[in-house]
Amino acid sequence: MPGTGPSFADGSTDALFVTVYARLKAMAARQLASRRSATLDTTELVHELYLRMGQREALHFEHPAQFFSYAARAMRHLLVNRARDRLRLRAGGQWLKVTLDDDDLRLALDTASQALALDAALDALEQTDARAARVVELHYFAGLSLQQVGETLGLVRRTIDRDWRFARAFIKARMD
Template identity: 40%
Template sequence: MTEITTLLRAAGSGDPRAAEQVVEMLYADLQRLARSRLRRSGELTLLDTTSLVHESYLRMHHGGDLDFADRKHFLAYAARVMHTVVIDLVRARQADRRGGEAMHVTLNTAVADTTPQSDDELLRVHEALQELATVDARLAQVVEMRYFGGLSEAEIADCLGVTERTVQRDWQKARLFLAAALK
């Protein structure tokens, strides 16, 4: 058992110092996830990498349930929290302006490989992802880990307990579903 796994288990048992140590040890990985997430959202957020990492940490810390099996599960959860932070920020901005000068852009079938260009588009992708989760939760997890978390197929396969080929097939299915949902 690695030191991080031991600390994650201690954090899951309620040790606040262990949770802080995990974040300190994985800070570079969290920065990488945040950089990947912000690069995908372009100029849609006012957050920088550090702000996104810190806001995500606060949400994870206040969420309470920090019981993770290992480093990869923690990073997958962190990617999901970062996604939520960005979506919440976009929704707050949308609530302020209610669509005023928002540009409407239609996505093509390469939805998973492109960057959403507007708040509306980012929200449409999020809603399509939620719809996908109701149809097949694993497909939604693959999208979140790959697209929002920047994890490799091997890391996703290890985290979900499936083969890399299964992750590849799930990625293809998810892309097709999202493309159809966003038309």
């Protein structure tokens, strides 16, 4: 079951935590590099998410699974919001000038559509097989290796591999 059986060696959890945290921050912040103004204080956003997690799961260091799930969920939201923003700008028409060049813009729009499709497919997967959906979140969004996903969920590697294979097929089938 989720949330039980964290089996990290003592030191590795902290290291993994720092990595995931940095990744979360990077996702939220890095793109600001080429923009004129920050839309929101991204570090603050990440902290808000982190704190929210911390407040809900008082034992976050004892149960790394909870933090990683939360971080993965947060990253998923960040990606979806970003995708929506991007598509909305396109929809906004003439009064919103888009400053990307054509190739970048095409990639951005494609990726944004894909990201929304992925989000929807993942919702569907959650209904069918909640654990497989968790594996996707931890692996794809939080960036944990399948091995680490197994450790986080307290499941053997073989189970995780099967979950991932099914999840991947399920999602890709729905994204076409």
